[in-house]
Amino acid sequence: MHKNPKSRDYKDIGYDAFGSKGRIIAASFIYLEIFMALVSYTISLHDNLAHVFPAFTLSPSHLSASQLLALIAVLLALPSLWLRDLSSISFLSSAGILLALLIFSSVAYAAVSGAVRAHRCVPALDISKIPAISGLYLFSFAGHIVFPNLYNSMNDPSKFTKVSIVSFSMVTVMYTALGFMGAKMFGPQVSSQITLSMPRNLVVTKIALWATVLTPMTKYALEFAPFAMQLEQSLPPSFKSRSRMVIRGTVGSILLLIILVLALSVPYFEHVLSLTGSLVSVGICIIFPCAFYTRIFWRQISTPLMLFNLTIIAFGATLGAFGTFSSSRSLIISLQRGHTS
Secondary structure, eight states: OOSOTTOOSHHHHHHHHHHHHHHHHHHHHHHHHHHHHHHHHHHHHHHHHHHHSTTOOOOOTTSOHHHHHHHHHHHHHGGGGGOOOGGGTTHHHHHHHHHHHHHHHHHHHHHHTTSSOOOOOOOSOOGGGHHHHHHHHHHHTOOGGGHHHHHHHOSSGGGHHHHHHHHHHHHHHHHHHHHHHHHHHHGGGOOSSGGGTSOTTOHHHHHHHHHHHHHHHHHHHHHHHHHHHHHHHHSOTTSOHHHHHHHHHHHHHHHHHHHHHHHHHSOOHHHHHHHHIIIIIHIIIIIHHHHHHHHHTTTTSOHHHHHHHHHHHHHHHHHHHHHHHHHHHHHHHHHHHHHHO
């Protein structure tokens, strides 16, 4: 972005590196990651709603109670996709952060209060599972598509590196603590979503479940915003504001309903999330940044730095390939078991 101050977002950097092909590839991966992430969020919504309303039975014959609850929740979130003014939904971003902290605090309280007997053990290292879980790690740290936007919006962009280090450190501490708490409390039998393993009689469990249910509903409008902005920019200038809003809202609603159908058809949270990380996020957060940087500064960087970047690209590609194969295989096996049961 120092090289070309006109670059405003991730796609622009792709264009600076590889021209139109770079922009298309970057945009394709960005929108695919958003789509697959929303499928994962909706699976989480469905799974946790079933525990929030365990006694809910009113449902048509072709839908289970949990599926109907998920449909109602998605329909409640649909109107937010029709809003054009991002400032009107900006509070959802803060709400998502607060809900994440609430989930963490609830699990931490259950761990330290002795509500769950924390005497379980898990292997310190299981090399065979590294390809499968690599995608989960990649997805959890893959916020790179918003880095250029954050940099441009800062009053003092020189502090961007410091902000990145602090925020990633905080997230890493939370992830690590949550991982150890889940392993200690529930062992290898812990659910892919820790809230589903917590005792149902605890108040903190109900708080954590509700926070997990509300989190996806805060994500839909925010995650859809980049696609909606691109969609509006591609419309002819002759279109009036009302027409643009209708097209934006209609396309967004259709996409969200497609996401709901996929989430209900493939309700395997950890496998979908892992596939997203290995197939898409690895490109966005490891391969592309190094490839873009190497291409833009090809004639200026030293040979060791170039080799270092190429090594990271090769490592990311290898990790992505093995992770995609492993998570796809696990997803297919789960689907086959689901159809036969």
